Amino acid sequence: MSEGWTERDSNTFIRDADCFVPERELLVESVCRLIPTRVDANLVVDLCCGDGKLSEAVLEAGKGSRVLALDGSAAMLEACARRTERYKDRIEIREFELGSQDWRRFAAPPRAIISTFAIHHLSDCAKRRLFRDMACQLVPGGVLVIADMIRPASEASTQLAAWQWDEAVMERSIQIRGDLSGFESFRSAKWNHHALEEPDPIDQPARLLDQLSWLSEAGLGSVDVHWSKGGMSLFSAVRPAN
Numbered sequence: 001m002s003e004g005w006t007e008r009d010s011n012t013f014i015r016d017a018d019c020f021v022p023e024r025e026l027l028v029e030s031v032c033r034l035i036p037t038r039v040d041a042n043l044v045v046d047l048c049c050g051d052g053k054l055s056e057a058v059l060e061a062g063k064g065s066r067v068l069a070l071d072g073s074a075a076m077l078e079a080c081a082r083r084t085e086r087y088k089d090r091i092e093i094r095e096f097e098l099g100s101q102d103w104r105r106f107a108a109p110p111r112a113i114i115s116t117f118a119i120h121h122l123s124d125c126a127k128r129r130l131f132r133d134m135a136c137q138l139v140p141g142g143v144l145v146i147a148d149m150i151r152p153a154s155e156a157s158t159q160l161a162a163w164q165w166d167e168a169v170m171e172r173s174i175q176i177r178g179d180l181s182g183f184e185s186f187r188s189a190k191w192n193h194h195a196l197e198e199p200d201p202i203d204q205p206a207r208l209l210d211q212l213s214w215l216s217e218a219g220l221g222s223v224d225v226h227w228s229k230g231g232m233s234l235f236s237a238v239r240p241a242n
């Protein structure tokens with residue numbers, strides 16, 4: 001994996017992601033619901049699959065999907081394999097480098113390419129290139145679905161995002177663990193990008209409006225936003241049917 005995300009980050013995320021990601025269950029379910037079934041393809045590609053929570057949900061949802069789960073972290077790939085063990089006939093798990101070109105042609109055109117909380121590690125130029133490369137791999141009618149941290153459009157919006165994210169993590173920590181340990185970990189790992197005076201340069205979130213226009217520019221249609229909170233958004237775009 002390129003410099004940036006470390007195995008320490010992977011271990012923190014494996015342990016605490018349920019606290020760190022606001023409305024994580026709703027997001028996972030929403031991504032699954034956006035995957036089309038009325039297309040002549042069954043492959044779903046999960047870019048930066050992490051510990052496989054989303055891939056597992058796609059497999060559980062059935063719809064005949066097969067999953068290609070890609071990530072650059074050995075700890076994440078192992079966790080993903082463990083989590084999806086019961087679906088091993090329908091999932092292929094592989095190491096990749098998100099920013100490189102060598103994985104960008106798939107054995108069959110995917111019905112969906114999905115990615116949660118990872119694409120912000122690429123520069124804007126690389127995100128734009130990724131959108132173009134993924135758009136032409138999709139089957140007509142296939143969808144690109146992204147949930148990610150975004151760059152708020154103003155200082156006021158950044159402050160609001162920072163506050164909403166803190167509030168959400170506090171609430172989830174109490175709900176899930178009955179204490180604030182999840183929030184304490186979020187604070188000590190400096191995970192709230194929007195609250196930091198000097199955010200980690202590995203995080204390069206782009207404005208939502210820019211990302212939507214890059215999807216359009218890549219030839220995709222039905223570009224839409226489905227959810228936003230704490231400086232994070234869920235959005236998607238569809239390859240027009242021939």
Ligand SMILES: C[S@@+](CC[C@H](N)C(=O)[O-])C[C@H]1O[C@@H](n2cnc3c(N)ncnc32)[C@H](O)[C@@H]1O
Pocket residue numbers: 001002004005010013017047048049050051052053054070071072073076096097098099115116117118121
């Ligand atoms: C915040 S985690 C999200 C994991 C998963 N998508 C989820 O939502 O639970 C970011 C993931 O991106 C992966 N990642 C970050 N930069 C990467 C890169 N340059 N190439 C490959 N994987 C990368 C990390 O290993 C990690 O699994």
